[in-house]
Amino acid sequence: MSQPPDNHYQVAILGGGIAGLTLALILERLGITWTLWESHETISPEIGAGIGLLPNGFRILDQLGLLDRIEKLTVPLETWYHVDENGEPIAVSDAQRYYRFAVGYDARFVERSKLLRIIYDGIDDKSLVRTSMELSRIDQGADYFTIAAVGRIRITANVVVGADGARSSIRKYIGQSIGRQIKKEMQAQFTCIFGMSPGMSELERGEAFAVYHKGATVLAFTGKRVIFWFVFEDLGHTFPLSYNPSYDIADIEEVCQAVGHLHLTPTVKFGDIYANRSSVQKTTLEEGLAEHWHANRMVVVGDAAHKMVPHAAMGANQAIESAAALANELQKLGQVNEGWTTATIATALEKYTQARRDRVATVVSKAGAICRAQLCCPGHDQLVKALPKLSFADWMTQSLFSFRGASRIESLPMTERGKYYEERLKSFFDKWDKACGMVEGIEKPQLTDETFWEMFECGEWKG
Ligand SMILES: Cc1cc2nc3c(=O)[nH]c(=O)nc-3n(C[C@H](O)[C@H](O)[C@H](O)COP(=O)(O)OP(=O)(O)OC[C@H]3O[C@@H](n4cnc5c(N)ncnc54)[C@H](O)[C@@H]3O)c2cc1C
Numbered sequence: 001m002s003q004p005p006d007n008h009y010q011v012a013i014l015g016g017g018i019a020g021l022t023l024a025l026i027l028e029r030l031g032i033t034w035t036l037w038e039s040h041e042t043i044s045p046e047i048g049a050g051i052g053l054l055p056n057g058f059r060i061l062d063q064l065g066l067l068d069r070i071e072k073l074t075v076p077l078e079t080w081y082h083v084d085e086n087g088e089p090i091a092v093s094d095a096q097r098y099y100r101f102a103v104g105y106d107a108r109f110v111e112r113s114k115l116l117r118i119i120y121d122g123i124d125d126k127s128l129v130r131t132s133m134e135l136s137r138i139d140q141g142a143d144y145f146t147i148a149a150v151g152r153i154r155i156t157a158n159v160v161v162g163a164d165g166a167r168s169s170i171r172k173y174i175g176q177s178i179g180r181q182i183k184k185e186m187q188a189q190f191t192c193i194f195g196m197s198p199g200m201s202e203l204e205r206g207e208a209f210a211v212y213h214k215g216a217t218v219l220a221f222t223g224k225r226v227i228f229w230f231v232f233e234d235l236g237h238t239f240p241l242s243y244n245p246s247y248d249i250a251d252i253e254e255v256c257q258a259v260g261h262l263h264l265t266p267t268v269k270f271g272d273i274y275a276n277r278s279s280v281q282k283t284t285l286e287e288g289l290a291e292h293w294h295a296n297r298m299v300v301v302g303d304a305a306h307k308m309v310p311h312a313a314m315g316a317n318q319a320i321e322s323a324a325a326l327a328n329e330l331q332k333l334g335q336v337n338e339g340w341t342t343a344t345i346a347t348a349l350e351k352y353t354q355a356r357r358d359r360v361a362t363v364v365s366k367a368g369a370i371c372r373a374q375l376c377c378p379g380h381d382q383l384v385k386a387l388p389k390l391s392f393a394d395w396m397t398q399s400l401f402s403f404r405g406a407s408r409i410e411s412l413p414m415t416e417r418g419k420y421y422e423e424r425l426k427s428f429f430d431k432w433d434k435a436c437g438m439v440e441g442i443e444k445p446q447l448t449d450e451t452f453w454e455m456f457e458c459g460e461w462k463g
Pocket residue numbers: 014015016017018019020037038039040049050051052053133134135163164165166169192194230283301302303304309310312313314315316317318319
């Protein structure tokens with residue numbers, strides 16, 4: 001291997017969103033040299049979006065020592081109301097209330113900018129995070145890449161990670177480097193207007209409301225003195241990634257006025273929440289799985305690899321998991337640059353892909369199915385019809401399935417809560433696999449609530 005120049009890192013990360021920053025923090029803890037370039041001028045822009053964090057993401061954030069700050073800012077999600085357009089319940093689930101007892105962590109909603117700030121604050125050497133970096137070129141040498149930013153510095157790195165979102169440049173480089181045209185792997189059928197409004201006395205903290213309505217509808221979460229809300233609109237057909245309109249306030253007004261009459265509860269209309277908004281933005285919602293996650297020492301992570309609609313509240317949680325899984329494989333290459341050959345890196349990146357692809361494919365597809373059911377898309381009414389029949393055990397079992405098989409940081413110690421997560425899930429699924437086989441699906445309730453509790457032998461997290 002040729003001697004790398006001075007400005008050399010084992011890993012160059014492009015993109016300082018949740019995936020990129022989490023990866024940077026993990027690599028720092030593992031002693032792997034890295035630098036991160038973010039094209040935006042700031043690391044935690046105030047875009048007024050809420051992110052739902054779930055136990056699988058929290059377990060990794062806990063390993064990184066970030067849990068306390070997030071918990072102090074947020075409240076646990078306790079009850080989820082699935083309602084018709086008049087706010088009358090179709091189904092109510094309080095399974096989320098039991099997550100902490102079940103696996104040690106809650107579901108919680110946090111402002112995206114605050115989450116980014118907390119992850120960033122965890123990084124010791126902040127000089128390695130550079131903002132306003134516009135990638136100009138990547139040249140691949142025999143042992144390392146040379147990466148340049150417009151009018152700025154030039155660095156070299158053994159591995160380039162694209163944590164650069166759904167419209168990833170690195171994913172395109174990967175396609176080009178193996179002579180493959182990027183196919184229609186990510187497309188958009190929906191748009192999302194997201195915003196925040198002050199809490200209302202009529203709504204308790206820690207509640208979620210999903211209104212089932214054709215064409216355009218509302219999803220909302222109540223936090224500490226805040227309501228995070230989303231308006232989804234069905235575009236009627238799919239658009240390629242090149243479809244990326246910039247929406248103005250008139251576009252937002254039109255859709256939000258049209259759903260203003262939808263009720264979250266019989267007494268609270270979406271229009272009342274929208275009227276008090278403190279922030280609002282609109283975006284297209286891409287969905288899909290990258291066909292090629294890596295090639296020639298380039299790799300994608302987070303939305304660049306797996307983009308999903310927000311309905312499973314999993315995009316960021318999966319981005320965090322993928323960052324952990326990628327770091328796990330890079331760690332196994334050893335600390336010394338000499339271990340980082342093209343062949344060993346290719347094997348590591350393939351192992352990372354194998355570790356993540358199937359799990360994340362399931363989540364992308366589930367999130368899409370829930371979104372289509374909520375928007376009453378043709379052919380997706382089965383899930384809505386099943387809602388009133390779902391028992392506590394059904395909701396809980398579905399959640400536990402989504403926490404099962406989650407990645408964590410293998411070479412950092414697990415906290416007591418992390419161990420509890422591992423033990424409880426293992427104990428439950430050992431029994432589940434014996435009693436029910438591998439059948440998964442909320443259309444087929446498997447357990448009575450009583451049997452669920454017997455099987456789960458639920459402890460109580462006292463941390
Ligand atoms: C409305 C909405 C609601 C959501 N709600 C939830 C939820 O409740 N729970 C959940 O888990 N997930 C949710 N998600 C999904 C979640 O936000 C994403 O999955 C997650 O933020 C992905 O993070 P990322 O770092 O992979 O990508 P991004 O957040 O897209 O970050 C990519 C970063 O790369 C930068 N970048 C792009 N190109 C370059 C380049 N060439 N060089 C350098 N930098 C570059 C961008 O500026 C950006 O900062 C939601 C998403 C949306 C749109």
